[in-house]
Amino acid sequence: MKAMGFDVITIFPEIFHAYLGESILKRAIQRRLLDVRVYNLRDFTTGKHRTVDDYPYGGGSGMVLKIEPVYNALNSIKGDGAERTVVLLSPQGKTYNQNMAETFSTSSKRILFICGRYEGIDERVRSFVDEEVSIGDYVLTGGELAALVIIDSVSRLMQGVLGDDESAKEESFTWGILDYPHYTRPSEFMGMRVPDILLSGNHKEIWRWRRTEAIRRTLQKRPDLLRKARLNEEDYRILKGLCPDEHKNIQNTHNMEVENE
């Protein structure tokens, strides 16, 4: 099986070593399912001060990441000839979601992240970039957390990264809806009981209960997700039982989408 490959250009490599050195991602790297190479932008500077940023032309506050070290880093990394998608992380990018995670996870190319800093990066860097991605409508101090969010969410979709019993395919967000409620021992805590069905051992009924609760939660908390979700016949039946009006709206929206395809 081919490993999922990521390259990261950053001025804070330690952030990556800390996060990738723990838990599931650490195990995936050890098992060679995941290959993350982190490059320190400072190693691609020329002057003796190893300067990565400079004052903005036109004045104003804050520093701007320089183009030359980024260009040198890209050239050096691309020297191995591997195919790559170059992704600039910035709040101006396309908003990241589970569909993008799935697309990245099936890509045969390595993904190379350029982590910007919040003050900005020389605009001309964008001419070397294939995609610009944001992880949400808020401003982070840099792209490092965004890169880790993407590496984490893509990696867990790769076969073998999660154990069989934690397979990402089981997670309801992969169908576009919220997860069902989870419980573990004790079966009663301060008067709060675990639903009897989960103690029944009836796997078919448990599955149906979980699916119903996942749909119920999505209806309550994120009805917008249901309009885009991948629902099957059984799901429509569950939805009809929970909320007949919403069921009609959602089925109409889906039918319209199918007709437009």
Ligand code: ADE
């Ligand atoms: N850098 C700063 N803010 C960001 C965001 N929201 N997404 C991706 N990169 C960023």
